[in-house]
Amino acid sequence: MHPDRRDRRRFETREEIKDTARALLAEQGAAGLSLRAIAKRMGMTAPGLYHYFGSINDLITALILDAFTQLAEAVEKADADVASRGGAERLAAVAHAWRRWAIDHPIDFQLLYGNPIPTYEQPTDTTYPAARRSFIVTATIFAQAIERGEIDLPEEYRRLPPEIERALDALTGVEGHDLPHHALYLAAISWARLHGHIMLELFHLIQPVIGDVDALFAHEVDALIRQVGLTPTE
Amino acid sequence: MHPDRRDRRRFETREEIKDTARALLAEQGAAGLSLRAIAKRMGMTAPGLYHYFGSINDLITALILDAFTQLAEAVEKADADVASRGGAERLAAVAHAWRRWAIDHPIDFQLLYGNPIPTYEQPTDTTYPAARRSFIVTATIFAQAIERGEIDLPEEYRRLPPEIERALDALTGVEGHDLPHHALYLAAISWARLHGHIMLELFHLIQPVIGDVDALFAHEVDALIRQVGLTPTE
DNA sequence: ATGCACATTCTAACAGTGTTAGATAAATGG
DNA sequence: CCATTTATCTAACACTGTTAGAATGTGCAT
Numbered sequence A, B: 001m002h003p004d005r006r007d008r009r010r011f012e013t014r015e016e017i018k019d020t021a022r023a024l025l026a027e028q029g030a031a032g033l034s035l036r037a038i039a040k041r042m043g044m045t046a047p048g049l050y051h052y053f054g055s056i057n058d059l060i061t062a063l064i065l066d067a068f069t070q071l072a073e074a075v076e077k078a079d080a081d082v083a084s085r086g087g088a089e090r091l092a093a094v095a096h097a098w099r100r101w102a103i104d105h106p107i108d109f110q111l112l113y114g115n116p117i118p119t120y121e122q123p124t125d126t127t128y129p130a131a132r133r134s135f136i137v138t139a140t141i142f143a144q145a146i147e148r149g150e151i152d153l154p155e156e157y158r159r160l161p162p163e164i165e166r167a168l169d170a171l172t173g174v175e176g177h178d179l180p181h182h183a184l185y186l187a188a189i190s191w192a193r194l195h196g197h198i199m200l201e202l203f204h205l206i207q208p209v210i211g212d213v214d215a216l217f218a219h220e221v222d223a224l225i226r227q228v229g230l231t232p233t234e
Numbered sequence C: 001a002t003g004c005a006c007a008t009t010c011t012a013a014c015a016g017t018g019t020t021a022g023a024t025a026a027a028t029g030g
Numbered sequence D: 001c002c003a004t005t006t007a008t009c010t011a012a013c014a015c016t017g018t019t020a021g022a023a024t025g026t027g028c029a030t
Helices: A002-028 A035-042 A046-051 A056-081 A087-104 A106-113 A124-147 A162-170 A181-202 A213-227 B002-028 B035-042 B046-051 B056-081 B087-104 B106-113 B124-147 B162-170 B181-202 B213-227
Strands: none
Touching (some): A002 A035, A002 A106, A056 A087, A056 A106, A087 A181, A087 A213, A162 A181, A162 B213, A181 A213, A181 B181, A181 B213, A213 B162, A213 B181, A213 B213, B002 B035, B002 B056, B002 B106, B035 B046, B056 B106, B056 B124, B087 B106, B087 B181, B087 B213, B162 B181
């Protein structure tokens, strides 16, 4: 059992490094993140960190994976909390939880979607599965809403573009792609739509033009729900 | 006239520095941008650049302002090319030009909306007016469409949230805010919506889930036009 | 308990980075 | 021709990620 303790200690040090990195990011932004700063705060030196992460890129990738997981958990929890309600309420809950997490963790969110480190190149094959997890929550909501007849698709979404039908056919088998095409499609456009609002809000680009971003987002979520044909239950 | 020539030479050097920086960004990404690299390629040394830009932040800000201008000009040109047509076609032209520019200049676009340099803090008061220019093109299209009765607003956009009405009232006087509230609002949600698609596409996050991003974007632009109540002319 | 193996951490160094100070060369104006 | 300004240089400082190699310490078996 001793080797276990050794492994556990190693794991704990890895976690401490990541926590320290997150603290520095939160305090000083991406500019404050450096191996020497992390090491100093932990009472060690920079080269020592190389026994836990192969490079600062690997460390950042680990932070990104954690952040994706945290976001996915927030989104999944929001959905679970209203799981008994209809698709409209579930979508609204997920949308607001998504934005809430982004607003509460701006640096993490920019880590995920803002590519804020110049030397850092995102290994998409690694991070994409983590990114997909939140997407699947949304797609599942749509799939169940379709199944239960809660959706009255408007004309523009009745028939998907043939190129996309073909592309989605080719993607069957990939995780999460056992869902109906319409669910995947509606989830994709919902994601993109809300993502745009969140990004512009995080960069303070939409506030000066519209004034009240809370009201804007809430109104757009309502509009989205209507426009995909989700009928508010009860 | 000699002082003129001196100023002109100074201006030309500034332009050469920016051009070199852009070339390095295009060739090697944000990681390849450094004062020493720029200076070396120009046959001078890094400290010499400080007579043209107070810091590398100032240089990046200048690049961003130029990029915003370039994007705005692309968008304005696309609108002007179909100025005689109705609002639906103009909005479609602007949307596709916007995306086209982002796809063709991914690094510049991330410079504008991705905050890719950690030491760099965007001076929003400086860059925001440049960012607004493209927005105003969209808002103007909506304003004219409303004026000409080309828009049949759906129920969800007939009445704007009272918080936003108040906020927009408070913003009257700001450049571009002499436009009707509905024009500003519809432009904002259109912007955010398309921005989300473009960002997710640039990060290759939506392609693996939907397959054909060209078809997706085109279809979403059509859906947007329908959903804001723009009636295709003719 | 001794010795071996390994995990961990250190120091020193290299090649970069932005930036400042101060000297130097070039161009302009009186 | 001289004085002043503009432009550019070299040297240096305090950083950065990273590697090599030595010095610790920990854990296990004999």
